[in-house]
Amino acid sequence: MARVRWTDMDGEVSYWLPVMQKKTLKDKEYWLPDLNEHVVCLIDENGEEGVILGAIYSDADATPVQNKDKYYIHFEDGTEVEYDRKQHKLRITVKGDILIEADGNMTLKASRIDLNP
Template identity: 50%
Template structure:
């Protein structure tokens, strides 16, 4: 019985990914590098709303297997370690850091969403407006100007 339980939850490193199928293969160092079959990666939603995020090759992950070996199971996700540390240490923040340095962070304490990107930002909508400091991008007016630069939006 203990051998069965010992093999149900396993820690390993992602050896390869299949982005189209959202699966990974995982190598288990404690089993001389034995590699799993393709394992589906758990995500938050897959039906009406869909979430997608794949672990990187080399990333430490936790896997859950059915009691019949490592042929059928799931990749539950990655975890932080002494070498791969959290990017923030504040329980009130939701933070995502990307490889290129881009970050997205929401602070529940201050109700502030911060996006820092090294690339372009594209926001597309059928209708809408952007309002900053009470000034509408769509409906603002400029003081009249005849032949010179306009004043600030009002």
């Protein structure tokens, strides 16, 4: 849940609104907008019930990638996840440690694996 400040209504603040997520039942995802993030809402005519549909880019906060073939996530600490579906390339840059846990076996399969080159 989050609240929205309506800049077109003299800074009035909304009631608590649910934030739309991609998955909520068997598979789950959770991510709230940051404070002052530009969001789009679907609100009833009284401004009492609604939902935050998600964040959008603007002139002040431009789209970080201009390529329709790329899926991109950038975190505040500089960590990045990028997948280019045209080049079939996944790039992950982490500003910290990585932990991978498996209840079963782990297999790395590639034509070549370089460790700490």
